[in-house]
Amino acid sequence: MSEFDYQQLDDIIHSRIRLAIMALLVSVESATFVYIREKVNTSDGNLSVHIRKLEDVNYVSSTKKFIDRKPVTTFKISVLGQSAFEEYVNRLSDLINH
Amino acid sequence: MSEFDYQQLDDIIHSRIRLAIMALLVSVESATFVYIREKVNTSDGNLSVHIRKLEDVNYVSSTKKFIDRKPVTTFKISVLGQSAFEEYVNRLSDLINH
DNA sequence: ATAAAGTACTTTATATATTAAAGTACAATT
DNA sequence: AATTGTACTTTAATATATAAAGTACTTTAT
Numbered sequence: 001m002s003e004f005d006y007q008q009l010d011d012i013i014h015s016r017i018r019l020a021i022m023a024l025l026v027s028v029e030s031a032t033f034v035y036i037r038e039k040v041n042t043s044d045g046n047l048s049v050h051i052r053k054l055e056d057v058n059y060v061s062s063t064k065k066f067i068d069r070k071p072v073t074t075f076k077i078s079v080l081g082q083s084a085f086e087e088y089v090n091r092l093s094d095l096i097n098h
Numbered sequence: 099m100s101e102f103d104y105q106q107l108d109d110i111i112h113s114r115i116r117l118a119i120m121a122l123l124v125s126v127e128s129a130t131f132v133y134i135r136e137k138v139n140t141s142d143g144n145l146s147v148h149i150r151k152l153e154d155v156n157y158v159s160s161t162k163k164f165i166d167r168k169p170v171t172t173f174k175i176s177v178l179g180q181s182a183f184e185e186y187v188n189r190l191s192d193l194i195n196h
Numbered sequence: 197a198t199a200a201a202g203t204a205c206t207t208t209a210t211a212t213a214t215t216a217a218a219g220t221a222c223a224a225t226t
Numbered sequence: 227a228a229t230t231g232t233a234c235t236t237t238a239a240t241a242t243a244t245a246a247a248g249t250a251c252t253t254t255a256t
Contacts, residue, residue, distance in 0.1 A: 003137075004118045004119075004121060004122045004137040004138050004139075005118065005137075005138060005139040006114035006115045006117065006118035006138050006139070006140070007114070007139060009114050009117075011114060014114055016104035016105070016107050016109060016112055017104045019104065019107075019193065020102045020103070020104035020193060021102075023102060023193045023194055023196065024102045024196075027196055039101075039102040039103075040102050040103060040104050041102075041103040041104070041105060042104070089194055092190070092194075095117065095118060095121045096121055096187055096190075098121065098122075098125055
C-alpha cells in the first residue's frame, strides 16, 4: 500500500464543502442549518444536498422542530462520523507529510 | 471570512488524485509518468487527465524524451505549484484545527 | 385583509469533474 | 509476421457539484 494512494481518503468526506461541514460539526455539540450555511459560506441548495449525503452514510444525524413557529433543523455528528473524520485526517496527514 | 469557508481551499489541488500527485511531487526532484501512476495507484487515463490539469495551471511542468527507444514523460512541480500546495495545506490546517 | 418580502428549507436542472474504455504509436517477443 | 506489452492520449460514460426554481410557510407593510 503506497503512501500516496489517493483512494485511502474517504471520498464522502473529501469534498470541500462536506469537509468544511464535518470540521465544523466535530467542533460543536450541534448546529442548525442556517448556522452551518453561514459558517461554510454556501447556498441553501448546496448545503441541503451535501449534508444529505453525510446523513445518508450516517456521519451526521438531524432533528427537525419548530422554534417560534419556524422550521429549524439541527445537525449533529455521529460516533461513526467522528471516527471517519479522524481516520480521514490521519490519512490526509500521511499523504501530506509522507 | 469564516474559519470554515470551504472556498478557501484551492479546488485545482483539492481532488484526491491531484492532491496525491502534488504531495508526491513536492517530495521529489522529479518523477516519471509510470512512477507516479504506481505511487498514486491509478490508471493511465486518470493520471493523464489529472496531471494535465495541473500542467494547465502551471503547477507542474513536463519534459518528454526517449529512453531505450521508449517514450518517457517526466514531471516536476513548479515554484507556483509549490506555493499553491503550501497555501492549500495551510488552509486545510486552518479548517481542520479551526 | 391582501400583497409583498423574508425564512428555511427541498427539488430539479445544468454545468463540471471523474472514471472507465477505447485508441494511437510504437517496441519487444514469439 | 503476428501477438503482446509499454507509454501514453482521447473519447465516452458516469458521478458530482452548483445554480436555479419550487414549496410551505411567517412576518411586515399597505
